[in-house]
Amino acid sequence: MKTFIKNHFPGLVQFVRDFQTLKQFKAKRAMFQERNARLHKMYEENLKKFKNIHKGERCFIVATGPSLRMEDVDRLKEEYTFGVNSCLTMYDKTDWRATYYGIVDSNTVSIMKDGLMSDEIPVFFYTDYDATYDGKNGVAFPKDDADNLMTDTFWKKLFPKKFKETSFSDDITKVVYTGKSVVYAMLQIAAYMGFSEIYLIGVDCNYAQPKMYSENVTYVDFKTKWDMERLKKQGNQMLPQYEIARKYADEHGIKIYNATRGGQLEAFERVDLDEFFAKRDKESVR
Numbered sequence: 540m541k542t543f544i545k546n547h548f549p550g551l552v553q554f555v556r557d558f559q560t561l562k563q564f565k566a567k568r569a570m571f572q573e574r575n576a577r578l579h580k581m582y583e584e585n586l587k588k589f590k591n592i593h594k595g596e597r598c599f600i601v602a603t604g605p606s607l608r609m610e611d612v613d614r615l616k617e618e619y620t621f622g623v624n625s626c627l628t629m630y631d632k633t634d635w636r637a638t639y640y641g642i643v644d645s646n647t648v649s650i651m652k653d654g655l656m657s658d659e660i661p662v663f664f665y666t667d668y669d670a671t672y673d674g675k676n677g678v679a680f681p682k683d684d685a686d687n688l689m690t691d692t693f694w695k696k697l698f699p700k701k702f703k704e705t706s707f708s709d710d711i712t713k714v715v716y717t718g719k720s721v722v723y724a725m726l727q728i729a730a731y732m733g734f735s736e737i738y739l740i741g742v743d744c745n746y747a748q749p750k751m752y753s754e755n756v757t758y759v760d761f762k763t764k765w766d767m768e769r770l771k772k773q774g775n776q777m778l779p780q781y782e783i784a785r786k787y788a789d790e791h792g793i794k795i796y797n798a799t800r801g802g803q804l805e806a807f808e809r810v811d812l813d814e815f816f817a818k819r820d821k822e823s824v825r
Contacts, residue, residue, distance in 0.1 A: 557692040564702075568685040574668070575681035575714050582681050583712040586731075593619060594733030599798075600725050601626055601637065604743030606800040607753035609633060611740060614816050621729065623721045627654045628757040638662075641728065643682070643721040645670035664728055666717065680728070684717045690776055704779045707787040718780040720744075726784050730793055737788075737795045740812065743802035744777045781806035 575582070598619040601612065603626060612635045622637030624647050630636065640655070641664040642648050648655070648670040655663050656674040665672055667679035686705045689695045695702040705718040711731045717724045722742055729737050741753060785806045788795045797807040798815060 554693065557694055560688055560692055561694055564685055564688045567688060568683070571668075571681075571683040571685055571714070575683070578681065579713060582679065585678050586680060586712045589711075589728070589732050591731075591733035593729075595735050596733070597736035597738065598638075598729055598732075598734045599738045599740060600722055600729065600742070602722050602739065602741035602743075602799075603752050603756045604741040604745070604799065604802060605751065605753055606743050606802055607741030607755060608800070609755050611800075611812055612755075619734070621725045623725060625651065625752065625756040627651065627657075627660065629753075629755050630654075630659060632755060639664065639725075639728075641665070641721055641725045642670075643717045643724050648672055664725070666715070680711055680715045680724075681713065682717045682724075683714050686716070687719060704783060707783055709787075709791075719777050720780070723777075723780055723784060726795070730788070730791070735793055737793065738798045738810065738815075739796070739804070739807065740798045740800075742797065742799045742804055744781075744804045745802055778804065778806065 596619060598621065599615055600621045601607070601615065601623065603624055609629070609632055612629065613633050616635050619639075620635075620637045621639045621641055623641050624644070626637060627640070636659050639662045640660045642651065642655075643666060645666075648665055652672065652674075654660075655672070656676070660674075660676055662678055663672070663674065663676045664678050664680055666682035668682050672679075684705075686703060689702045690704075692702075705716045705723070707730075708714050708716055708727045709731070711728055715724050715727050722739065726737065781804060785795060787793075795807045796810040797804055798810045798812045800812065
């Protein structure tokens with residue numbers, strides 16, 4: 540009977556699933572709100588010291604997309620930087636070390652745990668909701684990714700204002716909306732720190748390529764088992780969330796630039812990385 544209904548009434552099946560998803564969404568959102576409020580004092584003690592400590596400064600968020608080049612990373616040694624996910628697997632090839640490090644996915648925390656506890660990772664931002672980490676450099680933040688459940692549901696299509704792609708937090712001691720990308724979470728942390736210029740590199744937002752990650756990193760995750768359609772969807776679903784980040788940045792005097800070599804992220808103004816380095820180096824010798 541289930542097969543018959545699925546084959547002859549696919550819309551009905553999706554309708555029932557979306558009702559179940561709505562119930563899950565409400566429960567998950569309520570759970571995150573209750574948990575984050577209950578643990579707020581702890582999060583505030585961990586995170587409040589980072590408020591505006593880099594006010595008016597610039598930083599780079601270094602992701603691990605296939606466009607990331609080692610020579611670009613090498614030129615960031617004097618910049619404030621955020622490394623994410625498997626960036627630390629490049630450390631044997633470069634003198635660059637990220638100022639801050641961040642991971643959202645609990646599986647990645649588990650895989651990278653030994654390297655993350657190194658003295659070469661001074662500050663490691665992670666979510667303690669579903670990841671276990673006891674390194675002295677760990678700084679836990681309160682997460683909320685409930686909005687991800689509503690992606691591709693008819694509820695979202697009917698009520699797009701009620702069921703948003705995600706939100707952008709202005710107080711990371713209360714919540715960080717992790718969206719579908721660790722970079723999105725790091726943008727909120729960077730904004731909280733007061734950075735007024737944020738540059739993105741290696742943020743391709745496209746997993747449907749011969750290589751999902753830079754050849755300079757060593758990492759195998761669950762996405763290697765996905766088919767091409769799912770890989771394309773994952774990359775495409777990140778894009779509208781970055782539009783939300785751009786809107787927040789525009790409203791708060793923050794400039795976010797995309798310095799990625801290629802990729803499909805167009806929410807932010809593009810910057811040619813070679814031109815940026817040339818201008819920076821010229822100004823530094825004055």
